[in-house]
Each structure stands twice: as C-alpha cells, then as structure tokens.
Amino acid sequence: MQATACAHSNIAFIKYWGNRDHALRLPANSSFSMNLGGLFTRTTVRFSAALSADRAVVDGRVLEGASLARITAHLDYARRLAGCTLRAEVVSHNNFPTGAGIASSASAFAALSLAAAAALNLNLSEAELSAYARLGSGSAARSVPGGFVIWHMGEDHRSSYAESIAPPTHWQLIDLIAIISTAHKAVGSTEGHRLAESSPLQAARLATSAARLEQCARAVLERDFERLARLVELDSDIMHAVMQTSTPPLLYWLPPTVAVMHRVRQLRAEGVGVCYTIDAGANVHCLCLPEAAERVRAELSAIEGVREIRMAQPGGGAWLES
Ligand code: DP6
Numbered sequence: 001m002q003a004t005a006c007a008h009s010n011i012a013f014i015k016y017w018g019n020r021d022h023a024l025r026l027p028a029n030s031s032f033s034m035n036l037g038g039l040f041t042r043t044t045v046r047f048s049a050a051l052s053a054d055r056a057v058v059d060g061r062v063l064e065g066a067s068l069a070r071i072t073a074h075l076d077y078a079r080r081l082a083g084c085t086l087r088a089e090v091v092s093h094n095n096f097p098t099g100a101g102i103a104s105s106a107s108a109f110a111a112l113s114l115a116a117a118a119a120l121n122l123n124l125s126e127a128e129l130s131a132y133a134r135l136g137s138g139s140a141a142r143s144v145p146g147g148f149v150i151w152h153m154g155e156d157h158r159s160s161y162a163e164s165i166a167p168p169t170h171w172q173l174i175d176l177i178a179i180i181s182t183a184h185k186a187v188g189s190t191e192g193h194r195l196a197e198s199s200p201l202q203a204a205r206l207a208t209s210a211a212r213l214e215q216c217a218r219a220v221l222e223r224d225f226e227r228l229a230r231l232v233e234l235d236s237d238i239m240h241a242v243m244q245t246s247t248p249p250l251l252y253w254l255p256p257t258v259a260v261m262h263r264v265r266q267l268r269a270e271g272v273g274v275c276y277t278i279d280a281g282a283n284v285h286c287l288c289l290p291e292a293a294e295r296v297r298a299e300l301s302a303i304e305g306v307r308e309i310r311m312a313q314p315g316g317g318a319w320l321e322s
Contacts, residue, residue, distance in 0.1 A: 018196030037315030256305025
C-alpha cells in the first residue's frame with residue numbers, strides 16, 4: 001500500500017485570492033495558471049498497520065503541529081473514500097531548494113493527493129483528483145492537469161476542479177523567477193484568503209475576474225503575448241491592491257520587487273516580450289517569449305536585490321512513478 005507521485009509547481013496568470021468556503025477551499029473566483037516544468041515535488045505515501053500515527057518528512061525535516069495536522073486531514077479524505085483506517089508515512093522532496101522563495105504547497109498537495117489515491121487504489125478521475133488536491137491547498141488543484149490550466153470555481157466540492165486547455169507544448173513561454181527574498185512570509189496564503197473580503201476592492205476584483213480569465217485563455221490559445229502581458233500584469237496588480245487594502249493590510253513587495261516591475265515595463269515598452277506577475281511574496285515571475293529570455297535574464301541579474309534567477313518552462317500534469 002505504497003505509491004510515489006510527482007507534481008509541478010504552477011504560476012497563476014489569473015489569481016486565486018479569497019474563498020467562498022474556507023473549509024472546502026471553494027474559491028471566490030476561477031483562476032488560470034501554467035505548470036512550471038522542472039520545479040516539482042516527489043512524494044511517497046505508505047500506509048501501514050505498523051504505524052500508530054501519521055508521519056511526514058519534507059526535505060529531511062520531520063513535520064509537527066499544524067503542518068502535520070494539515071497532511072493528516074488531507075489523508076483522512078482518501079482514507080474515508082477507501083474505508084481505510086491505516087496510518088501513513090509521507091516522505092516528500094522538492095527538487096528546488098525549500099525556502100528558495102518558490103511556492104511549494106501546490107506541487108506538494110498535488111503529489112500527495114495522487115500518491116495517497118494510488119496507494120489506496122482509489123481510481124479517481126483527473127477532475128476528482130484535482131478537487132481532492134484543492135482541499136489541501138487551493139492552487140494544488142491546478143497542478144494536477146498539465147500545461148495551461150483553468151480551475152473552475154464551481155459551486156460545490158465536485159464542481160470545483162481544474163482542467164487543461166492546452167498542453168505544455170502549445171507555447172514555449174519562459175518563466176524567469178527573480179528571487180528577492182527567501183524569508184518565510186509573515187502572513188501565509190491560507191490566512192490571506194480570509195482577509196481578502198475585508199478589502200473594499202475585493203468586490204471590484206471579483207466582478208471583473210471572469211472576463212479577464214476568458215480573455216487570458218484566449219490570448220494563450222492564440223499565442224497573443226501583448227494581450228496576455230497586459231492581462232497578467234493587471235490581474236496581479238489588482239490582487240495586490242486587494243492585499244494592500246485588507247484589514248490588516250498585506251504588503252508583500254520589497255523595494256527590489258518594485259524595481260523589477262519598473263524594469264519589466266520599460267523592457268516591454270522597448271519591444272521586449274516580457275511581463276511580471278507576483279504571488280503572496282516578494283519574488284517576481286517574469287514571463288517572457290523564448291527570444292527575449294537571454295536579454296531579460298541579463299537585465300534582471302543587474303537589479304540590486306535580485307539574488308538569483310530560476311527558470312521554468314510549461315510543465316505537464318501530475319504523474320505516478322513506478
Ligand atoms: C497568491 O493555494 O497557496 O499564489 O489554499 O491556502 O494553500 P491555500 O492557498 P494557495 O493560494 C495561492 C495564492 C496565490 C495566487 C494563485 O496561485 O492563484
């Protein structure tokens with residue numbers, strides 16, 4: 001009763017921020033992302049009668065307290081479906097350094113869901129697996145299918161899942177991630193989602209996000225970078241406006257974050273195919289066309305406060321290892 005699964009991280013072009021149901025992680029809006037090839041989590045789940053409690057080790061660190069409880073709660077769902085009461089050992093590795101400032105909950109919960117479901121022979125469809133991953137971390141729903149992915153907000157557990165609209169080979173976009181801070185964020189996304197509704201701007205964000213998503217999906221399908229760039233930056237800026245105006249306010253940007261935003265805008269004005277998007281942290285994902293990547297990398301490296309640049313290209317869906 002053991003299985004190993006892997007899943008890529010992903011970067012949202014249209015963001016998830018705020019829930020209609022926090023316990024089920026039913027989001028306040030649908031979102032859109034690209035899986036990040038090369039950045040993934042590999043997780044082995046082993047159910048055994050010899051264990052008296054769940055145990056989880058991530059990158060060699062034994063989890064305790066709330067982090068372990070989040071994993072136990074996630075495994076409970078699969079155990080309930082399978083009618084199994086066995087405890088499990090979870091061993092997980094990220095192939096990017098933990099604390100590198102790259103979100104790992106999406107790849108972690110997608111890999112954990114697939115490994116747990118396979119170890120218990122649950123035979124879930126991709127949509128069911130995506131909905132299951134969502135319960136652990138909302139953005140993990142989007143790391144189950146491959147390539148360019150829409151997470152439909154849905155209205156209940158079953159209907160809130162992600163699906164691919166184009167495979168990774170559809171468009172060779174490059175994500176250059178400018179690492180500015182590797183510090184643990186003061187307010188994590190789970191808490192942040194709860195604060196979203198306290199911003200007077202969240203209603204305006206939600207009223208307009210479905211239209212942005214539709215246009216964004218079309219821009220990806222038509223490989224229209226100019227249109228995509230405007231939408232991606234707008235959606236990121238609107239989410240950060242909500243964050244910055246919630247109670248208490250969340251300001252994730254650091255001075256180098258803003259320096260990168262300015263540089264990316266200048267480059268695009270000069271005709272270089274690049275745009276920025278920022279999650280709940282200080283690092284900046286710079287999406288660019290392959291022909292612009294070398295120039296963008298050089299420009300980002302020259303900005304004071306950019307410690308490192310990591311690169312990713314569109315990645316596939318979660319997979320099982322034999
Ligand atoms: C800003 O999926 O990390 O990255 O469900 O609490 O684990 P939890 O939140 P999470 O939220 C992601 C927020 C975001 C935007 C996005 O990826 O869509």
